[in-house]
Amino acid sequence: MIVELGHFALILAAAVALAQGVLPIVGARRGDERLMAVAPYAAITQFLLIGIAFAVLMRSYIVSDFSVLNVVQNSHTDKPLLYKITGVWGNHEGSMLLWVLILALFGALVGAFGRNLPQRLKATVLSVQAWIGVSFLAFILTTSNPFLRVAMPPLQGNDLNPVLQDIGLAIHPPLLYIGYVGCSISFAFAVAALIDGKIDAAWARWVRPWTLGAWLFLTVGIAMGSYWAYYELGWGGFWFWDPVENSSFMPWLAATALLHSAVVMEKRNALRIWTVLLAILTFSLSLLGTFLVRSGVLTSVHTFAVSPSRGLFILAILVIFIGGSLALFAFRAQSLSQGGIFAPISREGALVLNNLFLTAAAATVLVGTLYPLLVEAITGDRSVSVGPPFFNLVFTPLVVPLLLAVPFGPLLAWKRGDLYAAAQRLMVAFGAALVGVVLVLVLAGFDEVLAAFGIGIAIWLIVGALSELASRAQFGQRPLSVSLARLAGLPRSAFGMTLAHLGVGLTVLGIVASTTWNEEVIVDMTPGETIIVGGRALTLDGYRIEDTANYSSQIARFTLRDGDRVLSAIETEVRLFTSRPGEVTTEAGIRTFGFSQLYVSRGELTAEGVLTVRAFWKPLVTLIWLGAVVMAIGGLLSLSDRRLRVGAPKPARGGHVVAPAE
Amino acid sequence: MTIAQTAGRRPGRMSRKQRRMVLIAAAGVVLVVAVGLILFALSDRLTFFNSPTDMLESPPAPTDRVRLGGLVALDSIVREENGRITFDVTDGPSTITVTYQGIVPDLFREGQGVITEGTLGSNGIFNADTVLAKHDEAYMPAEVVDALKAQGEWYGDEAMPAEAPAVE
Numbered sequence: 001m002i003v004e005l006g007h008f009a010l011i012l013a014a015a016v017a018l019a020q021g022v023l024p025i026v027g028a029r030r031g032d033e034r035l036m037a038v039a040p041y042a043a044i045t046q047f048l049l050i051g052i053a054f055a056v057l058m059r060s061y062i063v064s065d066f067s068v069l070n071v072v073q074n075s076h077t078d079k080p081l082l083y084k085i086t087g088v089w090g091n092h093e094g095s096m097l098l099w100v101l102i103l104a105l106f107g108a109l110v111g112a113f114g115r116n117l118p119q120r121l122k123a124t125v126l127s128v129q130a131w132i133g134v135s136f137l138a139f140i141l142t143t144s145n146p147f148l149r150v151a152m153p154p155l156q157g158n159d160l161n162p163v164l165q166d167i168g169l170a171i172h173p174p175l176l177y178i179g180y181v182g183c184s185i186s187f188a189f190a191v192a193a194l195i196d197g198k199i200d201a202a203w204a205r206w207v208r209p210w211t212l213g214a215w216l217f218l219t220v221g222i223a224m225g226s227y228w229a230y231y232e233l234g235w236g237g238f239w240f241w242d243p244v245e246n247s248s249f250m251p252w253l254a255a256t257a258l259l260h261s262a263v264v265m266e267k268r269n270a271l272r273i274w275t276v277l278l279a280i281l282t283f284s285l286s287l288l289g290t291f292l293v294r295s296g297v298l299t300s301v302h303t304f305a306v307s308p309s310r311g312l313f314i315l316a317i318l319v320i321f322i323g324g325s326l327a328l329f330a331f332r333a334q335s336l337s338q339g340g341i342f343a344p345i346s347r348e349g350a351l352v353l354n355n356l357f358l359t360a361a362a363a364t365v366l367v368g369t370l371y372p373l374l375v376e377a378i379t380g381d382r383s384v385s386v387g388p389p390f391f392n393l394v395f396t397p398l399v400v401p402l403l404l405a406v407p408f409g410p411l412l413a414w415k416r417g418d419l420y421a422a423a424q425r426l427m428v429a430f431g432a433a434l435v436g437v438v439l440v441l442v443l444a445g446f447d448e449v450l451a452a453f454g455i456g457i458a459i460w461l462i463v464g465a466l467s468e469l470a471s472r473a474q475f476g477q478r479p480l481s482v483s484l485a486r487l488a489g490l491p492r493s494a495f496g497m498t499l500a501h502l503g504v505g506l507t508v509l510g511i512v513a514s515t516t517w518n519e520e521v522i523v524d525m526t527p528g529e530t531i532i533v534g535g536r537a538l539t540l541d542g543y544r545i546e547d548t549a550n551y552s553s554q555i556a557r558f559t560l561r562d563g564d565r566v567l568s569a570i571e572t573e574v575r576l577f578t579s580r581p582g583e584v585t586t587e588a589g590i591r592t593f594g595f596s597q598l599y600v601s602r603g604e605l606t607a608e609g610v611l612t613v614r615a616f617w618k619p620l621v622t623l624i625w626l627g628a629v630v631m632a633i634g635g636l637l638s639l640s641d642r643r644l645r646v647g648a649p650k651p652a653r654g655g656h657v658v659a660p661a662e
Numbered sequence: 663m664t665i666a667q668t669a670g671r672r673p674g675r676m677s678r679k680q681r682r683m684v685l686i687a688a689a690g691v692v693l694v695v696a697v698g699l700i701l702f703a704l705s706d707r708l709t710f711f712n713s714p715t716d717m718l719e720s721p722p723a724p725t726d727r728v729r730l731g732g733l734v735a736l737d738s739i740v741r742e743e744n745g746r747i748t749f750d751v752t753d754g755p756s757t758i759t760v761t762y763q764g765i766v767p768d769l770f771r772e773g774q775g776v777i778t779e780g781t782l783g784s785n786g787i788f789n790a791d792t793v794l795a796k797h798d799e800a801y802m803p804a805e806v807v808d809a810l811k812a813q814g815e816w817y818g819d820e821a822m823p824a825e826a827p828a829v830e
Binding site: 234341342344353356357361363367371382383387393394523585603613 | 710765
C-alpha cells in the first residue's frame with residue numbers, strides 16, 4: 001500500500017510539473033500575475049511529492065520489502081543499514097529518482113528564495129525547469145519505474161553490487177548529481193533570458209551563485225570519485241580518462257568557464273551572448289553525462305540498440321533540450337544587446353582567454369569520449385578505443401597555457417589592463433617558480449625537464465594566487481598594520497578566488513610529484529619477508545580471515561618500520577561476498593605521511609602461502625584531492641560573500657577599500 | 663590613430679572593430695591548435711582491439727600499443743617470480759601467450775573474458791601493461807563477444823557453458 005502511495009506521488013508530481021511548465025510561462029507572456037504566481041507553489045509541491053516518492057522507496061529498502069522488484073534486485077537483509085540506504089541510488093531506477101528529486105529541490109529553492117527576482121523572469125525560469133522535470137518524470141514512469149512489484153516476493157534479495165558497498169562511492173553520486181542538476185538552473189535562466197529577449201547584470205548576479213554552487217558539488221564529487229578509484233581499484237592511479245569520469249569532467253570544465261564569464265557579465269555587462277551560450281552548453285554536457293552513464297551506450301552502441309527504450313528516451317530528451325535551446329539561441333541571441341567593450345589586455349580579456357582554453361579543453365574531451373561511439377555507430381567497428389595517450393597528448397597543451405595565464409587575470413584592471421604592472425607584481429611568484437625548476441633539475445637531474453616545468457607551474461600558481469592578495473593588501477608598500485587591516489577588509493569573494501586558484505596549484509603539484517617520483521615494487525612475499533619502499537621497511541606478518549554479516553575478509557597484515565622504529569601496521573584485504581558468490585573486492589592498505597602516501601595492494605595468495613604484493617610510494621599524492629577541496633572551500637567562501645547572497649551591490653565599507661570587488 | 667599607438671603598450675586605443683578582430687584571432691588560434699592536436703592524436707594515439715586471430719594474421723608493429731582480448735585459456739596461468747604472470751588468451755582457433763607483471767584484477771581467472779593492453783614482442787609473446795576484467799561475473803567485454811562470435815565460439819548470452827569452450 002505504502003509503495004503504491006509513492007508511485008501515485010510520483011505520477012502526481014509529473015502532473016504538477018506539467019502545470020508548472022505551462023501556466024507560469026503563459027502568464028508571463030500575457031502579463032497575468034495570477035498565473036505567474038502559480039510557479040513557486042507548483043515548484044514546492046512538486047518537490048514535496050517527489051520527496052514522498054523517494055522516502056517511500058527508501059523505506060522499502062530499509063525494511064527489505066522484497067515485493068518491490070527494485071529492492072529484490074539491489075538489496076539484501078544482511079546488508080548494513082547504511083548500504084541499504086545508499087543502495088536506493090546504487091541502481092538505475094533509484095538514481096534517476098534521486099536525479100529528479102534534486103532537480104525539483106533546486107526548482108523549489110528558486111521558488112522559495114527568489115522573492116527579489118523579477119516576477120516574469122522567475123515564472124519563466126520555473127517553467128523551463130519544469131519542462132526538464134516533466135521529461136525525466138515521464139522517463140522514470142514509463143521506462144524505469146522503481147515501484148514495480150513482483151507477484152511472488154522472494155525471501156532474499158540479490159544484494160547491491162559489492163563494489164558499490166563503499167562509503168566513498170555511496171556518497172559520490174549524490175554529490176555529482178547535485179552538480180549536474182545544479183547546472184539546470186543556469187540553463188533555465190539562459191533559456192528564460194532568450195525567451196524574454198532581455199538580459200542584464202542582475203541576471204548574471206542570479207546565475208553566478210547557482211553556477212558556483214553546482215561547480216562546488218561537481219568539484220567535490222569528481223575528487224571523491226577519483227579518490228575512490230585510487231583506493232578501491234588497487235592500481236594506485238587517480239584518473240583513467242574513462243568515459244564515465246569524462247562525463248563528469250566535461251560539465252566541470254564548462255561550469256568553470258561559465259563561472260568566469262558570469263563574473264565579466266556581472267561586473268562589466270559584457271560577454272552576454274557568450275555567457276548565455278555557455279550556460280546552455282554546460283547543462284547540455286550534464287545531460288550528455290547522464291545519457292552516457294545511464295543509457296548503456298558506453299558498454300557498446302549495440303547494447304544500447306538491443307534494449308533501446310531507455311536509451312532512446314534519454315537520447316530524445318537530449319536532442320530536444322540541447323537542440324531546442326541551441327535553436328532558440330540561434331534565433332534569439334541577436335535580440336540580446338551587445339555589452340561593454342574592453343581592450344584585449346584587461347581583466348575581461350584574461351577571462352575570455354580562460355573561457356577559450358576551458359571550452360577548447362572540454363571540446364577535446366568530448367571528441368575523445370564520443371569518437372569510439374561514433375565509429376562504432378557508423379561502421380559497426382568496435383575495435384577503436386581512445387585512452388590516456390590521446391587525452392594526455394591533446395588535453396595537456398591546452399591546459400598549460402591556461403595555467404600560465406591564471407595568476408595574471410586577477411592583477412589586470414577591468415576594461416584596460418597593464419600587463420607590465422601585473423608582471424611586476426608577479427616577480428616573486430616568477431622567482432619562486434624559477435627556483436623550483438632549478439632545484440628539481442639539480443636534485444633530480446636533467447632528465448626530469450617536464451617534471452621541473454610542472455613543479456614550476458604549480459609554484460607559479462600557488463605563489464601567484466597569494467601575490468594577488470598581497471598586492472591588494474599592499475604588503476611592502478604600506479606599514480604592516482595597514483596592510484593587515486586592508487587584508488581583513490577584503491571581501492570574502494577575494495579570498496575565495498585566491499583559494500580556488502591556489503587549489504589548482506596544489507592539485508597540479510600533487511599530480512606532477514606523485515606521477516614523477518612514484519615508486520613501485522611488485523614482489524612475491526612470504527610471511528616474515530621485508531621489502532623497502534619509499535625508504536621504509538615493509539614486513540609481511542601473516543594472514544587472517546574475518547567474517548562480517550555479508551562478506552568474508554582475507555586480510556594480509558604488514559608492519560611498516562623506519563629503521564628499527566615501528567611506524568604502524570598496514571592491512572590490505574580481499575572481500576568475498578557471501579550473498580553474491582564469486583564476487584570479490586580488494587581494499588588497498590594506505591598510510592599517509594604528511595602529504596605523501598604508502599599504498600599496499602595484494603594479489604592472490606597461493607597454496608604455498610606466497611602473496612603477490614604491489615607497494616607504491618606516492619609523494620604528495622594527497623594534494624591532488626586536497627587541492628580540489630581547497631578549490632571547493634574557495635567556492636564556498638565566495639558563495640558566502642554577502643554581495644552574492646543578497647544579490648545587492650556591496651555597501652561601502654570603511655573608506656580605503658577601493659579596489660574593485662572581485 | 664598611428665601605427666605606433668596600436669602596436670605600443672596601450673592597446674586600449676584600438677577601435678572596437680580591431681578589438682573584436684583580436685578576440686576572433688585568439689579564438690581562431692586556440693581552435694586551430696585544438697583541432698590540430700585532436701587530428702594528430704586520432705591518427706596516432708588510438709588503441710585498437712585485436713582478437714588472437716587478428717593479431718596472428720596481421721601482427722602490429724612492436725611499437726604499437728594495442729589491445730588483445732579473448733578468453734583466458736584453461737590451465738594456462740603460470741605464476742612466476744615477483745608478480746610476473748603468464749597466461750594464454752584464446753578465441754578458439756588462435757592463442758597468444760601474454761606476460762604481465764603486476765596484480766591481476768579480482769575477477770581474472772581461467773575461462774573468463776579478459777582484455778589486455780600492451781605491445782606484441784618480436785618473440786610472439788604479448789607484453790601487457792594493463793589487464794582489464796570487469797567487476798561483474800556476468801560481464802563479458804563486448805569486443806570479446808564479437809571476436810568469439812566471429813570464430814564460432816560464442817554460446818549465447820544465457821547459455822555460457824560452465825566450462826570455457828574447449829581449447830586444443
